[in-house]
Amino acid sequence: AAQIEDGPFAAIDVNMGCPVPKIVNNGEGSALMKDIKLAEKILTSMVKAVKKPVTVKFRKGFNDQCLNAVEFAKMAESSGAAWVAVHGRTREQYYSGTADWEVIRQVKEAVKIPVIGNGDIFHAQDAARMMQETGCDGVMVARGAKGNPWIFREIRQYLETGEIPPRPSTEEIREMILRHGRMLSEYKGENVAMREMRSHMAWYTKGMKHSASLRCEINQVETLEGLAALLDGCMV
Numbered sequence: 001a002a003q004i005e006d007g008p009f010a011a012i013d014v015n016m017g018c019p020v021p022k023i024v025n026n027g028e029g030s031a032l033m034k035d036i037k038l039a040e041k042i043l044t045s046m047v048k049a050v051k052k053p054v055t056v057k058f059r060k061g062f063n064d065q066c067l068n069a070v071e072f073a074k075m076a077e078s079s080g081a082a083w084v085a086v087h088g089r090t091r092e093q094y095y096s097g098t099a100d101w102e103v104i105r106q107v108k109e110a111v112k113i114p115v116i117g118n119g120d121i122f123h124a125q126d127a128a129r130m131m132q133e134t135g136c137d138g139v140m141v142a143r144g145a146k147g148n149p150w151i152f153r154e155i156r157q158y159l160e161t162g163e164i165p166p167r168p169s170t171e172e173i174r175e176m177i178l179r180h181g182r183m184l185s186e187y188k189g190e191n192v193a194m195r196e197m198r199s200h201m202a203w204y205t206k207g208m209k210h211s212a213s214l215r216c217e218i219n220q221v222e223t224l225e226g227l228a229a230l231l232d233g234c235m236v
């Protein structure tokens, strides 16, 4: 944490909720929910090592036999975490079934630091409902943002005014795909970026008129220029 602290970010978040076997089998991610003492040691030493806020994300528990989100949150608070984010599923559930928001409410009741609720927010109304039902201080969106970065402005406006802004126009979607492709290229190189854009393209264009043919044609695209040409030809 100390090595990366000067980077362009506001806080250091430790992911103690990751369910991936490679991570869990190594005792990391959500496996740390089974070893609360070790999790505590990691957090306290991180908090001591850096000035930026250290935060932690975890799940409802590891499995049905280990449902310890409340205890874990209290440990995080006493270790100096600035806030916690809770995903209302166990590791065993992975991403299946529905997220249990009741556990988010219990965590919120148990600690004084801010609690971010996470799990199954796909529309602005879901965010409002989660905040209302759990009392959480903020929400975290994951899958609901795939191909839909507009969900953030929709949530914000809905919470502030009770109204949801109009869905993005085709032109706005097109510009966002290009911007996404450009930024991803800067980050990962054009080649990898264009391959990764295949999935994003499918998410961005879900339900649109030309989405099936676009999904097919994106597979041939290898450059940003090609991506722009494809969008020019199909969507406007």
Ligand SMILES: Cc1cc2nc3c(=O)[nH]c(=O)nc-3n(C[C@H](O)[C@H](O)[C@H](O)COP(=O)(O)O)c2cc1C
Binding pocket: 015, 017, 057, 087, 095, 099, 118, 119, 120, 121, 140, 141, 142, 143, 144
């Ligand atoms: C493909 C995928 C990758 C994820 N990667 C991360 C990650 O790197 N770090 C993290 O904290 N959570 C990660 N998550 C978990 C999400 O942040 C979130 O907790 C989970 O998807 C539940 O929220 P949702 O219902 O809004 O998707 C990932 C989820 C998915 C589906």
